[in-house]
Amino acid sequence: MSTETTDSVPAEAGPIARAVADGVLPGRVWMYANYHCNIQCTYCLTESGPKVTQRALSPETMLAVGEQARALGFTDLGVTGGETFLMPHMPDTLAALSANLPVVALTNGTLFSRRLLGKVEHLADCDVALQISLDRPDADVNDEMRAPDNFRKVTQAIPDLVERGITVRIATTVESIEDNELDRLCALHRDLGVPDSEHIIRPIVRRGRADTEELGVEAAASDLPSELTITDDGAFWGPFGPTVKDGVLDTDLLVTRTTLPLETPATALLGLIEGRPQGADSTLNIR
Amino acid sequence: MTTIARVELDQVPLLARPYFADGDPGPIVRSLAQVPELLTVALPFIGAALGPSAISFRAKEIVIVRTSALAGCRFCVQTHAVVALEAGLTSDEVAALQSCGPTDAAFHDPRERALLRWIDVVAGGGPVSDEERAAVLRSWSDHEVVELTAVVGATLMLNRYATALALPTAPEAVERLAQEGLL
Numbered sequence: 001m002s003t004e005t006t007d008s009v010p011a012e013a014g015p016i017a018r019a020v021a022d023g024v025l026p027g028r029v030w031m032y033a034n035y036h037c038n039i040q041c042t043y044c045l046t047e048s049g050p051k052v053t054q055r056a057l058s059p060e061t062m063l064a065v066g067e068q069a070r071a072l073g074f075t076d077l078g079v080t081g082g083e084t085f086l087m088p089h090m091p092d093t094l095a096a097l098s099a100n101l102p103v104v105a106l107t108n109g110t111l112f113s114r115r116l117l118g119k120v121e122h123l124a125d126c127d128v129a130l131q132i133s134l135d136r137p138d139a140d141v142n143d144e145m146r147a148p149d150n151f152r153k154v155t156q157a158i159p160d161l162v163e164r165g166i167t168v169r170i171a172t173t174v175e176s177i178e179d180n181e182l183d184r185l186c187a188l189h190r191d192l193g194v195p196d197s198e199h200i201i202r203p204i205v206r207r208g209r210a211d212t213e214e215l216g217v218e219a220a221a222s223d224l225p226s227e228l229t230i231t232d233d234g235a236f237w238g239p240f241g242p243t244v245k246d247g248v249l250d251t252d253l254l255v256t257r258t259t260l261p262l263e264t265p266a267t268a269l270l271g272l273i274e275g276r277p278q279g280a281d282s283t284l285n286i287r
Numbered sequence: 288m289t290t291i292a293r294v295e296l297d298q299v300p301l302l303a304r305p306y307f308a309d310g311d312p313g314p315i316v317r318s319l320a321q322v323p324e325l326l327t328v329a330l331p332f333i334g335a336a337l338g339p340s341a342i343s344f345r346a347k348e349i350v351i352v353r354t355s356a357l358a359g360c361r362f363c364v365q366t367h368a369v370v371a372l373e374a375g376l377t378s379d380e381v382a383a384l385q386s387c388g389p390t391d392a393a394f395h396d397p398r399e400r401a402l403l404r405w406i407d408v409v410a411g412g413g414p415v416s417d418e419e420r421a422a423v424l425r426s427w428s429d430h431e432v433v434e435l436t437a438v439v440g441a442t443l444m445l446n447r448y449a450t451a452l453a454l455p456t457a458p459e460a461v462e463r464l465a466q467e468g469l470l
């Protein structure tokens with residue numbers, strides 16, 4: 001880990017900005033916009049589904065997080081859920097957030113009706129990327145872990161979004177994938193208009209519903225990205241922190257209940273990272 | 288009975304983990320751990336106020352048990368009655384502290400009697416007269432009175448916390464008090 005400071009960081013920069021510039025603290029701040037979802041994936045970290053409570057961040061809170069993140073020296077924002085586009089304010093909130101910092105928003109890609117496509121069109125002019133989950137190149141295998149008709153909806157939404165000039169990233173979450181299957185998946189995303197640089201593959205993390213289903217890899221805090229993650233329940237060590245098991249929020253990766261001012265959880269998280277033993281970084285490729 | 292959740296030992300938040308290094312730290316820490324940033328500030332203060340310091344172990348436990356009794360805190364009285372016995376107080380002394388009534392029959396040392404009058408005034412609420420302040424300062428130095436008063440205050444905070452949240456006394460403490468006839 002480097003201890004040198006980066007030249008581009010002004011001398012008066014605070015400890016968070018310096019830690020981000022030095023690569024000690026990850027630059028992205030995540031927000032859990034909500035916890036409910038229109039589908040119910042087998043490996044969902046948050047046990048999301050249509051019947052769970054929203055536990056939503058208000059748009060005002062999200063914008064305050066975005067503004068304070070920039071002021072503190074963070075470099076990127078991430079918005080996740082739940083299904084983020086169940087929140088009617090999401091298209092406008094993403095645009096407003098991107099006025100502060102670049103944004104990646106996670107979505108299952110199943111809600112992009114003509115009406116919603118119209119509402120997100122303006123994101124093409126914003127620094128916003130939509131990260132859509134697509135796990136398999138075959139509809140039946142893909143839908144088994146996610147939801148009926150998921151593959152069809154997603155493979156329709158992606159080109160619709162790309163056509164409108166919106167940056168789309170594809171996230172593939174799998175226990176394992178054969179080379180041949182991966183080749184076909186990559187051919188598919190290229191066909192849909194998403195380049196290789198916008199495709200990420202990550203393991204299932206054994207937390208939340210994945211733990212109930214005994215899926216994925218066991219991960220300790222040191223295995224998980226330490227990106228500051230803000231939820232309605234508090235601030236967590238990374239977006240894999242605020243998971244839900246048997247309807248109860250996991251607190252093992254809770255950092256603080258205080259979320260705003262953002263400096264409070266950011267400082268606490270930095271303290272935890274700095275207190276981590278040398279060489280404790282993981283190689284599990286969880287992101 | 289409705290009680291407050293205490294974090295499970297496999298769900299301890301990151302900032303709270305040092306306080307769980309030796310196992311179950313008890314219901315105050317396990318409940319406060321739900322708000323880690325509060326725990327990490329509150330515990331050093333509570334430790335400094337109630338833990339070893341320039342004030343003797345015995346005097347501190349006199350303050351804690353008496354204050355808790357006056358505040359009607361079952362959890363703190365029971366928990367600290369056991370600690371008070373460990374600090375060398377007799378069962379009669381502990382019983383007198385717990386009673387909320389007169390203590391002169393059990394306590395003969397003039398300094399301890401002055402301390403007990405001070406505790407009763409401070410923990411009892413309301414104004415504190417000049418005479419009462421002067422009385423305690425005849426037996427205890429300024430810095431000691433500062434600390435003893437802060438211990439009363441810290442204890443009262445914990446009394447209200449433990450009472451409001453119905454924290455359970457450890458079974459071993461209840462058992463020990465039963466043996467001593469102090470329940």
Ligand code: SF4
Nearest residue numbers: 037041044048082108
């Ligand atoms: S993994 Fe995503 S899409 Fe699937 S249920 Fe959870 S929140 Fe919804």
